[in-house]
Amino acid sequence: MSKSIAGPEIERLIQLLARVPGLGPRSARRAALHLIKKKEQLFAPLSAAMAEALDRVRVCSTCGNVDTSDPCTICTDPRREDGTIIVVEDVADLWALERAAAMNARYHVLGGTLSPLDGVGPDDLNIKGLVERVAAGGVSELILAVNATVEGQTTAHYITDQVSDLGIKVTRLAHGVPVGGELDYLDEGTLSAALKSRTTF
Amino acid sequence: MSKSIAGPEIERLIQLLARVPGLGPRSARRAALHLIKKKEQLFAPLSAAMAEALDRVRVCSTCGNVDTSDPCTICTDPRREDGTIIVVEDVADLWALERAAAMNARYHVLGGTLSPLDGVGPDDLNIKGLVERVAAGGVSELILAVNATVEGQTTAHYITDQVSDLGIKVTRLAHGVPVGGELDYLDEGTLSAALKSRTTF
Incomplete structure (x- = not known):
């Protein structure tokens, strides 16, 4: 934005949202506006969930998974x-x-x-x-x-x-044709691996 | 997720992120993981920016713009x-x-x-x-x-x-051909409006 049209807090929020994978500068603006409009339903709970996850997230020292406990839920x-x-x-x-x-x-x-x-x-x-x-x-x-x-x-x-x-x-893991996949769209390596590992029907 | 694989705080964060426009359930998981990995560089600043924007955002009572001040920066x-x-x-x-x-x-x-x-x-x-x-x-x-x-x-x-x-x-606003637009892709209504409002070259 060339001129400042919203407070610095909102512009900073947009800049940071734009760095989230899946969002770009344009969708970050849309996301920020949506959050502001859904202040009680989405913005406040999301902000609280962020603060809580940020505070509690750990890397499991056993397996390397991320979780809020160490060792993690799976371990x-x-x-x-x-x-x-x-x-x-x-x-x-x-x-x-x-x-x-x-x-x-x-x-x-x-x-x-x-x-x-x-x-x-x-x-x-x-x-x-x-x-x-x-x-x-x-x-x-x-x-x-x-x-x-x-x-x-x-x-x-x-x-x-x-x-x-x-x-x-x-x-x-086995190599082969993805479930639901069409042969026509698969590469030669996958097809040849799938043929080699064929199973009895 | 059928089984709980991460703490409830992380799952709640993913659920809320999935409701942000531009993100879906799949990209919300990617976004959450990215945030967790970039804890200091992105997650912490974003969480702080959210909390601050949430606290300070106002709707301008004069024009209806959103800003952190009322009347807004533009007013x-x-x-x-x-x-x-x-x-x-x-x-x-x-x-x-x-x-x-x-x-x-x-x-x-x-x-x-x-x-x-x-x-x-x-x-x-x-x-x-x-x-x-x-x-x-x-x-x-x-x-x-x-x-x-x-x-x-x-x-x-x-x-x-x-x-x-x-x-x-x-x-x-004037109706017409968008700058950089190709005539071939424009609808009849726009073309006819652009012809009607033609200007001297």
């Missing part, structure tokens, strides 16, 4: 199997797998992938903690749920190497 | 012409016109348009306040910058009627 959940750890790159991946609700296991968040070009080495990721958890015993399987990218696969290989002496099973 | 700006009032439907329109920085006038925010089907009558809009401002004197022109919709035009006609005895000039 302390007595109904989960201790024997399986699903290794993910990011908390977002953990949440995605939890939404699928396919496994009742523990997690380990690496906090990224090995990427020599970006200067990300093993010490920058939460790999040491993972090896320690496995070495402490009680774990029989490590599911490497990293992304199917070069960096993800490199990281998977590195981790496999690190735990090779500990006598546990290391698995990775 | 109290001594460099603006008192003689011209630009009438807009919404604060968003006021901000849009201010970004264009084409006029140095005062504003009046109606807070919507007349819409009998939705039960919005003249008393639901800030029309009485506008007529009073004009009647108080010192105003020579009313620019009706309402949207070019049926409701906007109905509202414009109603306002023109209300101020017809007060001896002021009432104008509306």
Whole structure:
């Protein structure tokens, strides 16, 4: 805005909202106006929820998940199997797998992938903690749920190497056709992987 | 989320963020995670800016703009012409016109348009306040910058009627080809209006 048309507090709110992923300068203005209009219904509760989450959010020292308790809700959940750890790159991946609700296991968040070009080495990721958890015993399987990218696969290989002496099973997610996916739109790599891992109908 | 995977404070933050225009349930999760990761750089300042804006935001009792002072920055700006009032439907329109920085006038925010089907009558809009401002004197022109919709035009006609005895000039925005617009993509109504209002080259 060239001229100041609203108080500095509102302009600062718009500037900060514009840095939230999913919002840009234009939608940040729309969002700010909407908040101001829905002052009691949305703005006040959101502001309170922000302050509370900001105050209480922690990174779990066991698995790297974010939560308001440390150890996190998943690490302390007595109904989960201790024997399986699903290794993910990011908390977002953990949440995605939890939404699928396919496994009742523990997690380990690496906090990224090995990427020599970006200067990300093993010490920058939460790999040491993972090896320690496995070495402490009680774990029989490590599911490497990293992304199917070069960096993800490199990281998977590195981790496999690190735990090779500990006598546990290391698995990775299956490659194949996404459920609901159309063959025509899939890349050759996926199709060839799906053919190779075909199952009996 | 079927199972609780993060503390209730984080889940509540995600639910509220999902109600911000521009964000949905999916992007609200991404936004919340991003905020948590950028705790010091973004989450803390945004939370503080929200609390401050929430505390200080006011609706201007003169023009209906939102600001942290009442009367607002525009109403109290001594460099603006008192003689011209630009009438807009919404604060968003006021901000849009201010970004264009084409006029140095005062504003009046109606807070919507007349819409009998939705039960919005003249008393639901800030029309009485506008007529009073004009009647108080010192105003020579009313620019009706309402949207070019049926409701906007109905509202414009109603306002023109209300101020017809007060001896002021009432104008509306020009219809025409948007700057940078391609004729091929414009509707017939706009093209015909642009032809009718053609100017000497």
